[in-house]
Amino acid sequence: xxxxxxxxxxxxxxxxxxxxxxxxxxxxxxxxxxxxxxxxxxxxxxxxxxxxxxxxxxxxxxxxxxxxxxxxxxxxxxxxxxxxxxxxxxxxxxxxxxxxxxxxxxxxxxxxxxxxxxxxxxxxxxxxxxxxxxxxxxxxxxxxxxxxxxxxxxxxxxxxxxxxxxxxxxxxxxxxxxxxxxxxxxxxxxxxxxxxxxxx
Amino acid sequence: xxxxxxxxxxxxxxxxxxxxxxxxxxxxxxxxxxxxxxxxxxxxxxxxxxxxxxxxxxxxxxxxxxxxxxxxxxxxxxxxxxxxxxxxxxxxxxxxxxxxxxxxxxxxxxxxxxxxxxxxxxxxxxxxxxxxxxxxxxxxxxxxxxxxxxxxxxxxxxxxxxxxxxxxxxxxxxxxx
Numbered sequence: 001x002x003x004x005x006x007x008x009x010x011x012x013x014x015x016x017x018x019x020x021x022x023x024x025x026x027x028x029x030x031x032x033x034x035x036x037x038x039x040x041x042x043x044x045x046x047x048x049x050x051x052x053x054x055x056x057x058x059x060x061x062x063x064x065x066x067x068x069x070x071x072x073x074x075x076x077x078x079x080x081x082x083x084x085x086x087x088x089x090x091x092x093x094x095x096x097x098x099x100x101x102x103x104x105x106x107x108x109x110x111x112x113x114x115x116x117x118x119x120x121x122x123x124x125x126x127x128x129x130x131x132x133x134x135x136x137x138x139x140x141x142x143x144x145x146x147x148x149x150x151x152x153x154x155x156x157x158x159x160x161x162x163x164x165x166x167x168x169x170x171x172x173x174x175x176x177x178x179x180x181x182x183x184x185x186x187x188x189x190x191x192x193x194x195x196x197x198x199x200x
Numbered sequence: 201x202x203x204x205x206x207x208x209x210x211x212x213x214x215x216x217x218x219x220x221x222x223x224x225x226x227x228x229x230x231x232x233x234x235x236x237x238x239x240x241x242x243x244x245x246x247x248x249x250x251x252x253x254x255x256x257x258x259x260x261x262x263x264x265x266x267x268x269x270x271x272x273x274x275x276x277x278x279x280x281x282x283x284x285x286x287x288x289x290x291x292x293x294x295x296x297x298x299x300x301x302x303x304x305x306x307x308x309x310x311x312x313x314x315x316x317x318x319x320x321x322x323x324x325x326x327x328x329x330x331x332x333x334x335x336x337x338x339x340x341x342x343x344x345x346x347x348x349x350x351x352x353x354x355x356x357x358x359x360x361x362x363x364x365x366x367x368x369x370x371x372x373x374x375x376x377x
Binding site: 049073076081083084085090092093094099100101102103104105106107108111112131134135138 | 256261264265269284296297301
């Protein structure tokens, strides 16, 4: 499995390519959560499903997709919806879009008594949306083989998640639901791009 | 008869191991569509809460995992609440995945009946042409006559291109044709 330095190096390579004008599409980069992500994937098997939002390079690499394959998809402009069917990975650039899809996959797994799980990564703003509450409630009450991994960096694009909702903290901080994994991190990259204005 | 053909089509679909019916008033009575499902084994019927977008996303998820969902929206107006999943995900699943994923979902909806009772204007919408304009990959079929019904559902199930089908029924025809 790729290590923390490998993850950071990969994002730096993407950042450089983006700043050099070699990627004619948005990219959303991770930083600051490498160790927690590696730990997360120690509990994810190759037959499990991983669903992500528009920020998903780390998940693809940790799921085992070869770095060059991930990189070429990013260069081709598909960073925000990286999908690798052979690795059971699906991403979407629509807020909350993956949650009911993940729920449906988990429902199929349970109905067919398959030994697989679903791991659904979502941000702090998505976690407060209506579709998140529906899917978490349904999955929890029906004990579907799924966990929702909430990655809280406090922001949605440039909007501060909790003040806009009139909240002090995430609804899921200190949550006792076994279907929920919650962690906080600070991302040094901006929401999109790599910090340099690129003129095409 | 229109109703009989719908019932026949649903029972034919239910005869396949990989199908599952989901929606509101699917496993229990409650809508005109419920009556077309009465001959189907309960384990094939998944009653869902009223959560239209979640239902459409779950249908896509079920399809990705190898099942063929028949996702039921008793009125066209209700299907509007599932548009995000329908347009942004199910219809675009090929493009966003570089044609790595496909998903065969059968979506069943109906233009609400107006006779003998008119349920007023939030229940009788017909958005067929708007949906055709928005959906580039999902086939949109209207079943006007009883003889259209079974072939439409059979084609939706047997299609090999991995695409989904939206089949639009007419509430009034359940008693008129």
